[in-house]
Amino acid sequence: MQIQEAINEGVVDRTTLRSRLFLTWRDWSNLEDWTNLKTANLFANNTKGMSYELVVIGTSAGGLNALQKILSGLAKDFNLPIVIVQHRLPVADEFMVFTLQESCDLQVKEVDQSDWIEPGWVYLAPANYHVLVERDKQLSLSIDEKVCYSRPSIDVLFETAANAYEHRLIGIILTGANQDGTDGMIKIKEKGGLTLAQDPETAEVEVMPRAPIERGVVDEILSLEAIARYLNRIIQENR
Amino acid sequence: MNIEQIEINLLLEAIYQRYGYDYRQYNQASIERRVKHHLAKTEHNTIADLIPDVIHNPNAFNALFFDISVTVTEIFRDPWFFRALREKVIPFLETFPFINVWQAGCATGEEVISLAILLQEEGLYNRTRIYATDFNDAALETAKSRIYSVEKIKEYSSNYQKSGGKSSLADYYHANYHSAIFDSALFKNITFANHNLATDGIFAEMHLILCRNVLIYFNRDLQNRVLSVFRDSLRYNGFLCLGSKETVQFSSVQQDFVDFSVKEKIYQCKSRKLSTKELLTEPH
Numbered sequence: 450m451q452i453q454e455a456i457n458e459g460v461v462d463r464t465t466l467r468s469r470l471f472l473t474w475r476d477w478s479n480l481e482d483w484t485n486l487k488t489a490n491l492f493a494n495n496t497k498g499m500s501y502e503l504v505v506i507g508t509s510a511g512g513l514n515a516l517q518k519i520l521s522g523l524a525k526d527f528n529l530p531i532v533i534v535q536h537r538l539p540v541a542d543e544f545m546v547f548t549l550q551e552s553c554d555l556q557v558k559e560v561d562q563s564d565w566i567e568p569g570w571v572y573l574a575p576a577n578y579h580v581l582v583e584r585d586k587q588l589s590l591s592i593d594e595k596v597c598y599s600r601p602s603i604d605v606l607f608e609t610a611a612n613a614y615e616h617r618l619i620g621i622i623l624t625g626a627n628q629d630g631t632d633g634m635i636k637i638k639e640k641g642g643l644t645l646a647q648d649p650e651t652a653e654v655e656v657m658p659r660a661p662i663e664r665g666v667v668d669e670i671l672s673l674e675a676i677a678r679y680l681n682r683i684i685q686e687n688r
Numbered sequence: 689m690n691i692e693q694i695e696i697n698l699l700l701e702a703i704y705q706r707y708g709y710d711y712r713q714y715n716q717a718s719i720e721r722r723v724k725h726h727l728a729k730t731e732h733n734t735i736a737d738l739i740p741d742v743i744h745n746p747n748a749f750n751a752l753f754f755d756i757s758v759t760v761t762e763i764f765r766d767p768w769f770f771r772a773l774r775e776k777v778i779p780f781l782e783t784f785p786f787i788n789v790w791q792a793g794c795a796t797g798e799e800v801i802s803l804a805i806l807l808q809e810e811g812l813y814n815r816t817r818i819y820a821t822d823f824n825d826a827a828l829e830t831a832k833s834r835i836y837s838v839e840k841i842k843e844y845s846s847n848y849q850k851s852g853g854k855s856s857l858a859d860y861y862h863a864n865y866h867s868a869i870f871d872s873a874l875f876k877n878i879t880f881a882n883h884n885l886a887t888d889g890i891f892a893e894m895h896l897i898l899c900r901n902v903l904i905y906f907n908r909d910l911q912n913r914v915l916s917v918f919r920d921s922l923r924y925n926g927f928l929c930l931g932s933k934e935t936v937q938f939s940s941v942q943q944d945f946v947d948f949s950v951k952e953k954i955y956q957c958k959s960r961k962l963s964t965k966e967l968l969t970e971p972h
Contacts, residue, residue: 451812539953541932561903575933577766578904581717582917583695589715590904590933593722594760609717612692 506681507603509536509625511653522677539577552638574601607633625657634661695735721767726755793902797831821883899932922957
């Protein structure tokens, strides 16, 4: 099916099409004859045949609400481990873990040094530490310099996760006020992973999800509820 | 194994064979990031290009060594920790006529300065000897210089106040447009020395050991090794202070320590040391 037909028949909308073809806005407007692009590109990242092993999520302003919405929408037997970086003040407090645990059937904990990544768990980055994913599936911590003014940094999590899990990784960017995470999403795409972004129109602050979309490295742009449904569908297909 | 992994492995192997520093016992993801960060500052394009430097160019190696082994830190970082040190640990230390303190992994010295100021304000400085050690000589030189960036002083002052500082951080340094230099009097009782936690052992008996956010970079085996050295260095009831996300739990020395102040990860050593007499009369 040609792309024009696909759009006409509502199989895919232009925004999704553009992000799936990994085109920047500039490339998109320069593309003269996109109607003849092979539709095989449209479905290059379908989830069939992919076996994912880890989900990483990054968020900042408005993140707590956004995370609660996603976590509460996940299936009870959601069997992919989740690691989350939410930008937070450098003082430790248990409020965040407690709040997320309330909305979640999975077990929620703050990352400790040398935690093994295991299904059924949600790991939250602690205040004032970076979280890194090791190739042997452990989580490690660092107090290295802030990245994008942030520690914990989403880029640090996403980039190390991409190195360790490659195409078996799902990266998700939600609401937030800076561009921490965009480089991470680029790295995830380079390694063949799947990238989702919260639809900026639904985000409390749209800067963070919009940045990777503008760079053309987002596979799916979805509302929070749709992200949860999408993840549930993936674990069904994983089986 | 992909190309980048191969490069890193060969680089670490080169460092080990040429200089004896074993980074294979470190958590690799951090090392990789630091290597790549360093690479971006050089004119080289690939990690493998750093290997000839390691083998043939000591200056270039020193720059790489600094970037992968020295962590940037702050004066009075984690003010709540220093507050607990002041309020809970100092009262115990006051009972001793002479106090030995070991700051392990002192890097560029921010934590040592913080400790010196705190001990000064609590009236203990004159009977304390602080041993500040690190395995990176360049970091030790910076620490000895007492010079810090004037841009960060404001943040440090704020940290100092939050930690229960009794006057003002400005009382302890002189500043010009670029730098703040701390008083040499603060360094009267500090001994700086090169000490490698991976290979070196006990050198003195300690009342207080601080090693905060150093163990997080080590793998389990190396952590156990370092904690054993700490346990063997500490007096009975001596204090060990770790970073807020570090613990002695699940380590090989778990049973030798008890919690003293849980939130601040301050532990007390309960391992009994043999006295010299006991050592001499112990049956062989």
